[in-house]
Amino acid sequence: MVDSRMGVHVALGAGFVRVSTGSQDEASQIKVIEADAVERGVTIVKWFRLHGYSASHGTQEPALREAIEDIARGDYSTLHVTESSRLDRREDLDAQAEILLAIRSAGGDIVSISEPQFGRTDFAGRLVTLVAQYGNAEKSRKVKDDTYRGIMMIRDNRAHHGPLPAFWTTEGVRYAKQARCKDPAAVVDIYQRVASDDSLANLGRAYDLYPTSVKNLIRFAANHTGVVECSYTYRGQTETWAHEVEPVVESALWWRANKVLDANMSESRVNKGGRPVASPSNWISGILDCPACGGKLFVHAGMTPARDARSGKPRVPKPRPPKLRCGGHTKRRLSCGEFKGIEAKPIIDVVAGIFASDSTDILAFQRVTGNAHELDELHAELRKIQARLSATEDDDELDNMIAERKAIKARMEGFLIVPDRFDYAPTGQTVADMWNAGDDTVKRGMLLAVKRSWGMALVEREGLWGVAIGVAAEKRPVDEIGIVDLGNGLCFRR
Numbered sequence: 001m002v003d004s005r006m007g008v009h010v011a012l013g014a015g016f017v018r019v020s021t022g023s024q025d026e027a028s029q030i031k032v033i034e035a036d037a038v039e040r041g042v043t044i045v046k047w048f049r050l051h052g053y054s055a056s057h058g059t060q061e062p063a064l065r066e067a068i069e070d071i072a073r074g075d076y077s078t079l080h081v082t083e084s085s086r087l088d089r090r091e092d093l094d095a096q097a098e099i100l101l102a103i104r105s106a107g108g109d110i111v112s113i114s115e116p117q118f119g120r121t122d123f124a125g126r127l128v129t130l131v132a133q134y135g136n137a138e139k140s141r142k143v144k145d146d147t148y149r150g151i152m153m154i155r156d157n158r159a160h161h162g163p164l165p166a167f168w169t170t171e172g173v174r175y176a177k178q179a180r181c182k183d184p185a186a187v188v189d190i191y192q193r194v195a196s197d198d199s200l201a202n203l204g205r206a207y208d209l210y211p212t213s214v215k216n217l218i219r220f221a222a223n224h225t226g227v228v229e230c231s232y233t234y235r236g237q238t239e240t241w242a243h244e245v246e247p248v249v250e251s252a253l254w255w256r257a258n259k260v261l262d263a264n265m266s267e268s269r270v271n272k273g274g275r276p277v278a279s280p281s282n283w284i285s286g287i288l289d290c291p292a293c294g295g296k297l298f299v300h301a302g303m304t305p306a307r308d309a310r311s312g313k314p315r316v317p318k319p320r321p322p323k324l325r326c327g328g329h330t331k332r333r334l335s336c337g338e339f340k341g342i343e344a345k346p347i348i349d350v351v352a353g354i355f356a357s358d359s360t361d362i363l364a365f366q367r368v369t370g371n372a373h374e375l376d377e378l379h380a381e382l383r384k385i386q387a388r389l390s391a392t393e394d395d396d397e398l399d400n401m402i403a404e405r406k407a408i409k410a411r412m413e414g415f416l417i418v419p420d421r422f423d424y425a426p427t428g429q430t431v432a433d434m435w436n437a438g439d440d441t442v443k444r445g446m447l448l449a450v451k452r453s454w455g456m457a458l459v460e461r462e463g464l465w466g467v468a469i470g471v472a473a474e475k476r477p478v479d480e481i482g483i484v485d486l487g488n489g490l491c492f493r494r
């Protein structure tokens with residue numbers, strides 16, 4: 001690739017980092033890749049960041065497919081990793097080879113910083129590649145074998161393995177951990193309050209827990225049985241063993257609390273609006289900040305009560321007009337009480353009106369001029385032929401390939417480079433198109449992007465509530481204001 005401004009060759013690449021939850025460091029991988037790219041004269045134009053997945057499950061495949069498509073389109077030509085295991089650690093060597101071949105036949109290459117020979121198209125390079133890939137599969141298998149041995153020691157010790165609910169912890173040395181409840185009084189209190197119908201949300205607030213965590217604690221059978229059923233599955237075989245603990249509550253109380261949970265779940269708990277619903281206006285829920293406390297505002301729909309508050313007579317419940325109410329801050333979900341809530345519909349209409357009629361172009365980072373990618377394609381074809389030349393025994397095929405190679409070389413010699421230039425270019429889609437075609441997730445993404453870049457706030461003017469866009473909440477450099485980054489290389493400008 002050639003950058004027109006500099007008049008020199010500037011290659012474009014993408015960085016690929018993968019971190020397992022809580023173990024490896026994304027920032028350090030990025031630093032290493034960036035420094036190495038500078039040395040190679042490569043500009044990294046895109047990052048793939050994969051989180052929380054173990055590569056041995058093959059979950060990185062969609063990202064790799066995307067990279068292959070980008071390379072085929074000529075967006076960049078190299079994929080940079082710190083080591084090939086970031087790319088793939090599955091045990092399926094055929095699938096790994098397929099990805100490598102796909103990247104190469106798309107005209108691209110893999111740059112593995114710790115394995116300089118990785119992904120080279122020459123014969124020796126291919127051997128190194130296969131060895132490296134095999135090593136990754138072995139590493140994955142070895143990790144599993146080691147884990148399995150550890151688990152078997154845990155089983156033989158009848159020690160604890162597996163998740164524990166809130167207020168439970170383990171102590172002791174590795175492979176011989178003992179689980180115990182660290183606050184029996186709190187656990188007993190929670191059981192008693194659930195048994196007497198206190199709500200999970202209330203308890204969550206009292207103990208700083210998510211309602212789900214309260215539920216998991218109530219469901220934890222060892223609280224009354226004194227036995228944790230531990231299990232581990234390896235190659236389709238499940239090992240189970242019992243780990244003994246000190247029980248915390250009486251069986252009668254355990255059963256009462258669990259019965260309350262069962263009853264609450266089977267009751268016709270129809271969705272009454274609010275956060276997790278796919279209601280027509282769900283995209284506004286949790287987007288705007290509370291003007292009083294800065295917490296998040298949510299749409300509450302709800303029904304009128306089934307009984308009259310004064311007379312106690314039954315009434316037919318009617319839907320209430322949806323309101324925007326303060327939901328406070330994340331875990332505690334307590335309304336501040338200062339902001340009383342406003343009708344949601346006018347706000348929804350205003351926001352929808354702004355986006356649904358905005359004819360601003362959506363832009364994408366793409367090539368606007370240049371043919372250097374064609375030359376790259378010729379190079380790639382040549383490399384492919386050279387790789388195949390060393391593998392074929394068939395004379396006719398050899399003759400064909402040599403002729404093909406000559407033809408490609410001739411085309412390369414006469415090739416006139418028109419420099420590539422990359423910029424944000426219109427995709428043909430407008431903000432309105434994207435909004436109108438998008439589902440709730442797309443709409444929320446657009447709202448959040450605008451809020452981040454321009455600011456978007458609920459404001460009161462002469463007793464009427466409205467939405468003000470362009471009131472940047474955070475201070476940022478002037479040149480960044482005006483561009484709304486939608487992610488995936490898309491943006492729009494004011």
Ligand SMILES: [Zn+2]
Pocket residue numbers: 290291292293294295326327328335336337338339
């Ligand atoms: Zn508030």
